[in-house]
Amino acid sequence: MEALLLLLAFASLANARDTLTPTQPLLHNQTLVSRTQIFELGFFTPTNSNKWYLGIWFHKIPTQTPIWVANRETPLPKSSSGVLIINNYGHLSLFNQTRHVIWSSNGGSASGGAKNPIVRLLDNGNLVVVESESAKSDDPNGYFWQSYDYPSDTLLDGMKMGWDLGTGLNRKLTSWKSLSDPSMGDFVYELDRRGLPEMVLRNGSAKLFRTGPWNGFQFSGTPEVKNNSIFKPVFVSNDEELYFLSVSNDESVISRLYLSPLGVICRLTWNERVSDWIVTINVQKDMCNRYGLCGVYGICNVDEPVLCKCLNGFVPNSPDDWSRVDWSGGCRRRKDLECDKGGDDGFQKLSFVKVPDSTFSWVNESMSLGECQVKCLKNCSCTAYANFDIRGSGSGCVLWFDDLIDLREFSAGGGQDLYVRLAASELVIAGVQEAGSKKKKRPVVVIASVTVIIGTLLIGTILWCLIERAKSRQRDQTRSNLLSWKKRFDIINGIALGLLYLHRDSRLRIIHRDLKAANVLLDMEMNPKISDFGLARIFGGDETEANTRRVVGTYGYMSPEYAADGLFSMKSDVFSFGVLILEIVSGKRNKGFYHPGNDFNLLGHAWNLWNEDRALELVDEVVVMEDKLSGFEVLRYIHVGLLCVQQRPDDRPTMPSVVMMFGGDCANFPQPRQPGFYYERSFMDEGPSSSEKFSSGNKVSFTQLEGR
Numbered sequence: 001m002e003a004l005l006l007l008l009a010f011a012s013l014a015n016a017r018d019t020l021t022p023t024q025p026l027l028h029n030q031t032l033v034s035r036t037q038i039f040e041l042g043f044f045t046p047t048n049s050n051k052w053y054l055g056i057w058f059h060k061i062p063t064q065t066p067i068w069v070a071n072r073e074t075p076l077p078k079s080s081s082g083v084l085i086i087n088n089y090g091h092l093s094l095f096n097q098t099r100h101v102i103w104s105s106n107g108g109s110a111s112g113g114a115k116n117p118i119v120r121l122l123d124n125g126n127l128v129v130v131e132s133e134s135a136k137s138d139d140p141n142g143y144f145w146q147s148y149d150y151p152s153d154t155l156l157d158g159m160k161m162g163w164d165l166g167t168g169l170n171r172k173l174t175s176w177k178s179l180s181d182p183s184m185g186d187f188v189y190e191l192d193r194r195g196l197p198e199m200v201l202r203n204g205s206a207k208l209f210r211t212g213p214w215n216g217f218q219f220s221g222t223p224e225v226k227n228n229s230i231f232k233p234v235f236v237s238n239d240e241e242l243y244f245l246s247v248s249n250d251e252s253v254i255s256r257l258y259l260s261p262l263g264v265i266c267r268l269t270w271n272e273r274v275s276d277w278i279v280t281i282n283v284q285k286d287m288c289n290r291y292g293l294c295g296v297y298g299i300c301n302v303d304e305p306v307l308c309k310c311l312n313g314f315v316p317n318s319p320d321d322w323s324r325v326d327w328s329g330g331c332r333r334r335k336d337l338e339c340d341k342g343g344d345d346g347f348q349k350l351s352f353v354k355v356p357d358s359t360f361s362w363v364n365e366s367m368s369l370g371e372c373q374v375k376c377l378k379n380c381s382c383t384a385y386a387n388f389d390i391r392g393s394g395s396g397c398v399l400w401f402d403d404l405i406d407l408r409e410f411s412a413g414g415g416q417d418l419y420v421r422l423a424a425s426e427l428v429i430a431g432v433q434e435a436g437s438k439k440k441k442r443p444v445v446v447i448a449s450v451t452v453i454i455g456t457l458l459i460g461t462i463l464w465c466l467i468e469r470a471k472s473r474q475r476d477q478t479r480s481n482l483l484s485w486k487k488r489f490d491i492i493n494g495i496a497l498g499l500l501y502l503h504r505d506s507r508l509r510i511i512h513r514d515l516k517a518a519n520v521l522l523d524m525e526m527n528p529k530i531s532d533f534g535l536a537r538i539f540g541g542d543e544t545e546a547n548t549r550r551v552v553g554t555y556g557y558m559s560p561e562y563a564a565d566g567l568f569s570m571k572s573d574v575f576s577f578g579v580l581i582l583e584i585v586s587g588k589r590n591k592g593f594y595h596p597g598n599d600f601n602l603l604g605h606a607w608n609l610w611n612e613d614r615a616l617e618l619v620d621e622v623v624v625m626e627d628k629l630s631g632f633e634v635l636r637y638i639h640v641g642l643l644c645v646q647q648r649p650d651d652r653p654t655m656p657s658v659v660m661m662f663g664g665d666c667a668n669f670p671q672p673r674q675p676g677f678y679y680e681r682s683f684m685d686e687g688p689s690s691s692e693k694f695s696s697g698n699k700v701s702f703t704q705l706e707g708r
């Protein structure tokens with residue numbers, strides 16, 4: 001160990017290098033920087049953590065963004081230090097202060113081979129062990145070990161995700177446990193090679209999302225992930241390897257695929273101007289990408305007013321309710337297959353579909369579609385078939401034997417053809433395109449179609465009348481009630497941007513102190529404007545908080561620390577904003593809120609529903625009926641609202657993070673804690689007088705700005 005100490009002293013002389021040799025360890029206060037200064041390797045501490053981790057991050061980006069972590073499960077205590085060493089055999093080891101190995105590179109093809117091994121941080125973010133003589137480090141065949149083989153939660157362009165079939169190495173993304181804890185979280189995103197190979201996101205053993213199989217150009221279930229100005233997706237399948245990879249189309253753009261601690265996969269791009277990461281692709285925002293949303297034999301289409309429907313020839317397992325939000329019960333056959341009874345079955349052709357989960361499917365890569373159909377028909381438990389590869393005129397055969405799940409339909413462009421088995425008689429009644437069945441009875445088809453059309457019109461008219469009646473009943477009410485979700489979200493986003501401007505972007509830091517519905521003006525296009533700066537205060541320099549003995553504001557919107565102690569800050573404005581979000585989503589005022597069955601104000605009511613997983617019940621019923629399901633988006637707003645109204649100012653997000661959260665689930669999204677003024681109805685009513693300006697009634701009111 002003397003030798004080690006000697007080395008340590010020697011090493012501290014060097015700096016800003018991109019390699020380590022066996023005689024040059026990396027101390028806790030040193031870093032490696034890649035040749036053109038894109039990446040940096042060293043010890044870091046995540047936000048809100050008190051541990052050291054060895055990791056790689058972008059050298060030039062001010063927001064610390066680790067893309068790889070070595071000792072995820074074995075951090076160093078903040079008060080101690082560590083050292084990274086490469087030995088003469090090419091093994092990397094991380095020692096803690098008491099010289100115990102807490103992480104090492106064992107497991108790669110590292111061991112043996114290298115004569116004079118060095119470790120080098122490359123400009124693509126790969127940390128590689130190579131022979132020191134090899135002047136060039138860009139030949140992967142010369143790597144004895146590489147960090148690219150052990151991804152954390154980030155995939156850079158050029159990094160492979162998938163299998164080395166020879167060694168069984170599976171490169172996959174694993175989420176961090178939380179933003180402050182890089183240890184393995186619940187979520188794994190990997191290339192599943194059972195059935196048709198595809199990318200799959202799992203939470204433990206439960207599937208959350210699948211991309212659909214590669215169709216030769218892109219993953220068939222995510223047509224938005226395609227060759228663009230930033231990157232090009234590539235899928236490689238041969239005898240040795242099976243992997244997915246993105247290739248950068250523009251080296252000047254910094255971009256990455258990221259699996260967040262909440263299990264959301266996003267493509268993020270660094271934006272110099274706002275100095276932040278911008279979410280450019282989040283495929284899970286598309287509700288049809290929720291695994292199994294429509295249950296077995298259900299099919300999802302985002303372009304339809306109701307997301308889910310049963311495949312032709314199938315009926316809902318539970319009574320069909322047109323407004324239902326939970327389709328997980330799925331569908332069943334209207335008529336049993338006839339194969340078992342020696343009768344005829346046929347196939348219904350579906351086009352532009354993301355094929356069902358094929359984990360347990362049978363695959364032959366060279367059969368023709370015709371042979372495939374014959375093979376399926378012969379086996380009574382075969383439920384569907386499709387081509388394996390759709391390039392050219394299509395090739396290969398996939399057979400399904402289970403209930404079909406996680407299908408979706410694209411209006412055009414995505415997906416492929418799928419042939420679903422139905423009883424021959426069913427094919428005739430449904431009037432669907434048939435294959436494999438000989439019988440044809442067109443007149444029945446026409447009659448059935450006409451009946452369906454008339455029925456649809458009739459039901460549509462009745463529903464329209466019902467909705468119109470509901471609407472006209474609502475007309476005392478304030479017009480806010482008639483705002484669609486889209487409009488509500490726009491208003492919330494508009495207010496957030498206004499407040500962001502006051503807090504951050506304006507030359508002066510302005511605390512509004514009286515943010516409420518009545519102070520939000522809507523112009524003719526319903527664009528919100530924050531008004532009435534009568535109580536606003538300007539903060540200078542480093543001032544973040546101030547105290548006043550004259551508490552003026554509006555009850556129901558005032559944060560606890562302001563109402564009780566006269567303390568105001570940006571976080572007290574954030575509280576008021578949170579109240580506004582919950583009011584806009586629910587269509588109810590916080591003050592004077594009444595809900596049969598509980599004594600809580602709106603915040604307490606929302607918090608209770610949130611904890612009982614019933615948060616969607618908070619929303620305005622009329623709007624729920626009007627719009628197509630926006631539930632997941634609505635939940636996001638309720639979540640942010642609850643974060644903003646938390647009791648402790650420090651727990652509340654800042655306006656920049658609020659705006660980030662609206663942007664996508666890849667942003668920091670902690671669980672909310674108890675709101676301030678949770679059950680304080682009596683306290684509020686007994687409080688000192690205020691500049692209350694609301695008209696009576698239990699609805700949110702905005703002020704309409706006329707003639708602008």
Ligand SMILES: *[C@@H]1O[C@H](CO)[C@@H](O)[C@H](O)[C@H]1NC(C)=O
Pocket residue numbers: 012027029
């Ligand atoms: C880095 O740490 C070593 C040992 O802990 C110390 O001797 C050296 O002075 C430090 N270097 C800098 C630049 O702080």
Ligand SMILES: *[C@@H]1O[C@H](CO)[C@@H](O)[C@H](O)[C@H]1NC(C)=O
Pocket residue numbers: 077080096097098099100102
């Ligand atoms: C170093 O690691 C060993 C083994 O994990 C542990 O027992 C020891 O307490 C650690 N030392 C420090 C200073 O953390």
Ligand SMILES: *[C@@H]1O[C@H](CO)[C@@H](O)[C@H](O)[C@H]1NC(C)=O
Pocket residue numbers: 186203204208262263
């Ligand atoms: C992940 O699984 C855990 C445990 O089963 C569950 O509590 C959690 O809600 C799941 N999260 C998601 C996003 O599905």
Ligand SMILES: *[C@@H]1O[C@H](CO)[C@@H](O)[C@H](O)[C@H]1NC(C)=O
Pocket residue numbers: 227228229232249
């Ligand atoms: C991919 O997109 C880029 C930029 O949009 C374009 O220049 C390039 O030709 C495309 N490549 C392919 C193979 O389509």
Ligand SMILES: *[C@@H]1O[C@H](CO)[C@@H](O)[C@H](O)[C@H]1NC(C)=O
Pocket residue numbers: 364365366367371
């Ligand atoms: C796939 O099908 C072809 C043509 O029918 C056949 O020759 C081949 O043996 C099959 N391969 C496998 C693995 O079943």
Ligand SMILES: *[C@@H]1O[C@H](CO)[C@@H](O)[C@H](O)[C@H]1NC(C)=O
Pocket residue numbers: 362378379380381382401
């Ligand atoms: C039908 O296919 C299933 C699944 O591959 C298989 O277990 C079963 O033996 C087959 N039945 C017949 C009659 O070939």
